Structures are given as C-alpha cells and as structure tokens.
Amino acid sequence: MKHKSKSTLLKQPVKPQKIKRKDSFFESVYDVVRLIPPGRITSYGAIAAYLGTKLSARMVGWAMNAAGTAFPPVPAHRVVNRNGMLTGKHHFATPTLMEDLLKSEGIKVKKDTIVHFEQLFWDPSRELETG
DNA sequence: GCATTGACGAAGG
C-alpha cells in the first residue's frame, strides 16, 4: 500500500505543472487554517507569524487563493485580515458565501466585519503553543 | 527581466 501518486495529484495548490517545489509554506498555511475550530477566526498575519514569517502575511493570502484547489478543503472563510474584515469574500463562489459560512458557525458579521473579533480570535501562536 | 498586482500589516505623514 504505497501507491503515493494519489496524494501528489490532489495537492496541487496552483498550477499542477508549475508547482514542483516543496510547497512547504502553502501546506503549512493550509494545515494551520484547517486547525481553526468552527466559530473561531484568525488573521493572515497571525498565521504568518506562527509560521515565523510575519512579514509575509500577503503570501498567506496568496496561499489562501491557491487553497481553493487544495485538498482537503481549507476553511478559508475563517481567515480575515487584522481588522477583522472579510476582505477575501470576493474570492468565494458568491459574494455572500464567506459571510454566510461564518454566520452558520455562530459568528456575527456586520458590514463585512467580524463582530467581537478579538473575542473570537484564534491565535495559532497561542492555541497551538507548545508547552 | 522589469513592472504591476495582491484575500496583509506596520509605520509615517
């Protein structure tokens, strides 16, 4: 049971042929995002900081863009910007999907912004803190 | 190969 090829086919973040690199950063981002519990949210910067590259928060956003092709699916709707705003909602299937998903998890959204953002904030550096 | 863009964020004016 060592067919291995299957996972390779499923893990292409962006361009299947172009992605021949380690995809370590992208996979790391996906992994962290998948750890976000329902009803909680985090920010691009927090994920970047947890990965040790807090200055690369934009890359987290770019990784999210590629997350649409990742498997298993990444709950990208639980990632917002530092301001708690749903800046990525336009990248979902519908403009209201992100907000709707959040509301379905009990999160209140007002004017494209997370209500009680800091209260619901899920900091990987804190929640996944070792020791 | 350089310029522009981008689901960010911090700092400066």
Next chain:
DNA sequence: CCCTTCGCCAATG
C-alpha cells in the same frame, strides 16, 4: 484619524 509608503514574496503581464 485618514491616506500614503514600504516591506515581504510569488504570480502575472
């Protein structure tokens, strides 16, 4: 308090 600039790194033109 609002707007602009810079830094980061990858993709796209």
